[in-house]
Structure formats: C-alpha cells, structure tokens
Amino acid sequence: MKEMEQPVLSVRNLHKQYGSGCAACRDARRERLLKNYCPACGTVYACQDISFEVFGGEILGVVGESGSGKSTLMKCLYFDQEVSAGEAYLYAYQEGRQNIFAQSAQQKRYIQNHLMGKVYQNPLDGLRMNFSSLGNIGEKLIAAGHRHVGRMEARGRELLAHVNIPEYRVKEAPKSFSGGMQQRVQIAKALSNHPPLLLLDEVTTGLDLSVQASVLDLIKMIQRDFKISMVIVSHDFGVIRMLADRTMVMLDGRVIEHGLTDQVLEDPQHSYTQQLVQSLL
Numbered sequence: 001m002k003e004m005e006q007p008v009l010s011v012r013n014l015h016k017q018y019g020s021g022c023a024a025c026r027d028a029r030r031e032r033l034l035k036n037y038c039p040a041c042g043t044v045y046a047c048q049d050i051s052f053e054v055f056g057g058e059i060l061g062v063v064g065e066s067g068s069g070k071s072t073l074m075k076c077l078y079f080d081q082e083v084s085a086g087e088a089y090l091y092a093y094q095e096g097r098q099n100i101f102a103q104s105a106q107q108k109r110y111i112q113n114h115l116m117g118k119v120y121q122n123p124l125d126g127l128r129m130n131f132s133s134l135g136n137i138g139e140k141l142i143a144a145g146h147r148h149v150g151r152m153e154a155r156g157r158e159l160l161a162h163v164n165i166p167e168y169r170v171k172e173a174p175k176s177f178s179g180g181m182q183q184r185v186q187i188a189k190a191l192s193n194h195p196p197l198l199l200l201d202e203v204t205t206g207l208d209l210s211v212q213a214s215v216l217d218l219i220k221m222i223q224r225d226f227k228i229s230m231v232i233v234s235h236d237f238g239v240i241r242m243l244a245d246r247t248m249v250m251l252d253g254r255v256i257e258h259g260l261t262d263q264v265l266e267d268p269q270h271s272y273t274q275q276l277v278q279s280l281l
C-alpha cells in the first residue's frame with residue numbers, strides 16, 4: 001500500500017493575540033469582539049485557531065482583506081513573532097516530530113537558516129540594501145555555515161541568473177535596483193540554502209502591473225524548477241488565483257474557507273469569499 005504523503009508543514013491551532021485579554025474577551029466570549037478587537041481591553045486577536053497543511057511542491061495561497069491576520073501568520077511561521085499558542089511541524093526538521101514553535105532560539109535560527117526562506121513585502125526587511133546582491137546571498141549562506149568563498153560566489157551568481165539579475169549587476173547593492181529587481185534578489189536570497197519551504201508575504205504589492213506579472217512568472221518558474229513548497233499571502237485574489245493550488249481565506253483572524261483554488265473560485269461558500277470572487281469578474 002502506498003504510504004500517506006507527509007506534509008512539508010503542518011500547523012495546528014495557531015493563535016496570536018496582541019494584549020493579554022480581559023473577562024469580556026477571554027475564552028468563549030469572542031463573540032464580543034469587534035472583528036478581531038476587544039473594545040473593553042484593546043486586545044487584538046490577530047490569528048485564531050489556524051490549522052492547515054502544506055504538501056510537497058504545492059503552493060498554498062492565503063487571501064484576505066487588510067487586517068485579517070495574514071502577515072501575522074507569516075511572521076509566526078518564520079519566528080518573527082512568538083505565537084500565543086499552537087504548534088507547527090516541519091517534516092525537514094526531526095521528520096516532523098518536534099513542535100518548531102517550542103524550540104530554543106538557536107534551533108529556530110537553524111530552521112530559518114536551513115529549512116525556510118521568507119520573502120517580505122518590503123525589501124528593506126529582507127535585504128541589506130548596502131551590501132552587494134552577491135553579498136546578500138553570501139550572508140545567508142554564511143549564516144547556514146558555508147565558508148568557501150569561491151563556492152558561495154558561484155552559488156550566488158547561479159541564483160541571481162535564475163531570477164534574471166544581469167550578470168554585470170550582481171556586485172551592485174539592491175538600493176540602486178528597481179522594486180521588481182529588489183524582489184528578485186530577495187527571492188534568490190531566500191532560495192540560497194535549498195529550503196523545502198518558502199514563505200512569500202505580499203511580494204508583488206506596490207509593484208507596477210507589468211513588474212508584478214514578471215515576479216509572478218518568476219515564482220511559477222521557481223516552483224516548477226525547484227518543486228519547492230510555498231505559502232503565499234496576498235490581499236489580491238488575482239495573485240492567488242494565478243499561483244495557488246489550494247487557497248485559505250482569512251477574515252478577522254480566522255480561516256473562513258479552505259479548499260482547492262478552483263473549487264473556492266467556482267463555488268465559494270462564505271459570503272465574504274463570494275464578494276472576493278465577484279470582485280475578480
């Protein structure tokens with residue numbers, strides 16, 4: 001019998017709140033929230049009880065309006081923020097037997113440096129603007145324990161060529177690049193250690209439409225060439241439709257719908273998803 005495929009990432013009951021809560025909003029009293037916000041104490045319930053899996057080579061899209069909790073979810077997954085509760089398992093880490101949220105700071109750094117890549121909406125968060133593009137990739141390789149300068153440079157050149165940075169510009173710093181080129185360097189950097197999982201947070205937001213299209217094409221090409229699993233967050237269902245195999249719709253910190261992207265598009269169940277799909281027509 002064929003063994004069940006193990007998920008690359010499995011997230012269970014992830015919860016993130018900003019604030020300690022009060023008698024009016026704790027436990028089962030969440031119906032008293034205004035969207036994700038407790039008017040009595042100001043606590044924000046940014047992510048509530050989020051569970052999902054990502055399988056080998058697939059793209060999971062996360063779509064939702066501003067403030068629905070998408071970026072918080074990504075920050076928690078990449079340890080940019082501590083979760084308030086919940087568990088996550090990466091198959092590449094101890095064969096998925098250890099909750100990565102419960103690991104030491106050192107182990108979390110190991111996971112960040114070897115097993116995950118993240119591409120931020122704002123290139124300032126993912127790149128050192130004054131380092132050369134090759135230097136940015138070198139930094140990530142050094143953090144993962146590489147020391148051989150020649151091999152690191154060769155890897156950097158190979159990756160930058162893959163994301164279409166011209167060979168003659170690889171020693172330039174990203175600060176002199178266009179927004180689209182900066183995102184390409186971020187993607188190359190995130191890929192440098194062959195991570196099994198890539199997290200992309202609103203990576204095309206703010207780019208011109210034609211530049212957006214070229215970055216989306218690049219993401220599709222990377223998935224095809226490297227068979228890498230991805231979680232892609234966007235407020236734009238058009239982006240998710242183009243890239244994601246499965247889609248999770250978030251509203252007010254909760255997942256309100258989850259399914260194959262085609263299914264969600266053809267037969268949206270929740271009224272909010274219906275509005276999102278309508279807006280695409």
Ligand SMILES: Nc1ncnc2c1ncn2[C@@H]1O[C@H](COP(=O)(O)OP(=O)(O)OP(=O)(O)O)[C@@H](O)[C@H]1O
Pocket residue numbers: 018036044045046064065066067068069070071072073235
């Ligand atoms: N550091 C923080 N302190 C308090 N509340 C926060 C903090 N960061 C985010 N929030 C709140 O958490 C909620 C979710 O924010 P988040 O940035 O995850 O949403 P989003 O769906 O990514 O939206 P956007 O695309 O606009 O960033 C929002 O209500 C936001 O105000």
